[in-house]
Amino acid sequence: MNSxxxxxxxLKVTLPRTKILKILETASAHHLSAEEVYRALxxxxxxxxxxxxxxxxxxxETAGLVIRHNFEGGQAVFExxxxxxxxxxxxxxxxxxxxxxxxxxxxxQRDIAKQHGFTLSDHALILYGEFDETNS
Amino acid sequence: MNSxxxxxxxLKVTLPRTKILKILETASAHHLSAEEVYRALxxxxxxxxxxxxxxxxxxxETAGLVIRHNFEGGQAVFExxxxxxxxxxxxxxxxxxxxxxxxxxxxxQRDIAKQHGFTLSDHALILYGEFDETNS
DNA sequence: AAAAGGACGCTCTTTAAAAGCATTGAGCCA
DNA sequence: TGGCTCAATGCTTTTAAAGAGCGTCCTTTT
Numbered sequence: 154m155n156s157x158x159x160x161x162x163x164l165k166v167t168l169p170r171t172k173i174l175k176i177l178e179t180a181s182a183h184h185l186s187a188e189e190v191y192r193a194l195x196x197x198x199x200x201x202x203x204x205x206x207x208x209x210x211x212x213x214e215t216a217g218l219v220i221r222h223n224f225e226g227g228q229a230v231f232e233x234x235x236x237x238x239x240x241x242x243x244x245x246x247x248x249x250x251x252x253x254x255x256x257x258x259x260x261x262q263r264d265i266a267k268q269h270g271f272t273l274s275d276h277a278l279i280l281y282g283e284f285d286e287t288n289s
Numbered sequence: 290m291n292s293x294x295x296x297x298x299x300l301k302v303t304l305p306r307t308k309i310l311k312i313l314e315t316a317s318a319h320h321l322s323a324e325e326v327y328r329a330l331x332x333x334x335x336x337x338x339x340x341x342x343x344x345x346x347x348x349x350e351t352a353g354l355v356i357r358h359n360f361e362g363g364q365a366v367f368e369x370x371x372x373x374x375x376x377x378x379x380x381x382x383x384x385x386x387x388x389x390x391x392x393x394x395x396x397x398q399r400d401i402a403k404q405h406g407f408t409l410s411d412h413a414l415i416l417y418g419e420f421d422e423t424n425s
Numbered sequence: 426a427a428a429a430g431g432a433c434g435c436t437c438t439t440t441a442a443a444a445g446c447a448t449t450g451a452g453c454c455a
Numbered sequence: 456t457g458g459c460t461c462a463a464t465g466c467t468t469t470t471a472a473a474g475a476g477c478g479t480c481c482t483t484t485t
Contacts, residue, residue: 165482202434207473223359242407253401261394262416270421271378278414280398285406301451338465343442
């Protein structure tokens with residue numbers, strides 16, 4: 154995931170885009186809201202306008218570089234799209250997000266869609282709850 | 290689902306609340322946004338203020354009378370809570386929503402949560418796609 | 426190196442949702 | 456049943472996330 158990807162998406166390679174991509178790669182939390190990306194770049198000399206962050210993230214989403222999630226809580230969060238589909242567990246206490254993938258569930262979803270004459274293009278499975286103290 | 294439920298929720302039985310509940314019961318679409326509820330009551334002599342619709346729906350949600358869903362598309366939708374949990378298939382072409390329930394998936398979710406030391410309090414599974422012409 | 430069009434930053438706008446406040450009305454009790 | 460109290464309503468204003476408009480700047484391409 155580097156400037157080559159930006160170019161292949163038909164976008165010019167600019168400092169804001171490079172920085173935003175890097176933040177998404179290196180941030181400890183792998184799921185960031187637009188505001189969080191913005192704040193992460195505030196320290197950095199040469200901050201990026203919030204409007205640009207929104208614009209770039211939407212462009213990255215369209216280009217397939219990142220995935221936008223609409224979890225509960227109003228703010229959308231973004232993560233790099235590594236091509237490997239996964240679902241999410243969201244801790245309502247700490248905000249921690251853990252990814253998982255389960256082929257049994259995936260297969261059932263495909264079966265159910267088929268039974269209903271439904272052509273699946275995407276799906277979202279989110280588990281809400283709380284991690285044990287030890288895990289959080 | 291009637292005025293008794295409203296009262297048991299600790300809310301006064303008022304015309305707006307009764308009307309909103311009835312709309313949710315009788316509307317052909319079982320998933321309505323706040324705006325849709327509002328518009329459904331516009332014909333009706335004695336319209337209800339939009340602010341009241343938002344307020345009442347949130348109160349109903351807190352009281353456990355309705356469930357709020359954050360599907361893609363910005364607007365939250367509401368449905369009566371009949372106590373029977375189910376998931377959703379959302380047609381991206383027509384907006385049609387079909388409910389389903391699958392015990393295999395439910396069980397897998399519980400197993401996965403357990404494996405991760407995660408106490409499940411809620412979950413959302415939404416399949417996005419398109420229904421066949423015949424079904425839509 | 427220069428031309429051309431996309432990208433940036435700033436500000437303003439949009440939209441869903443909720444808050445504030447004065448008025449109205451439900452519900453309880455004498 | 457009539458009145459009293461506090462919750463509920465309607466109207467307006469506000470908030471927050473997200474995006475649009477526009478003038479200037481900077482990538483990119485030749």
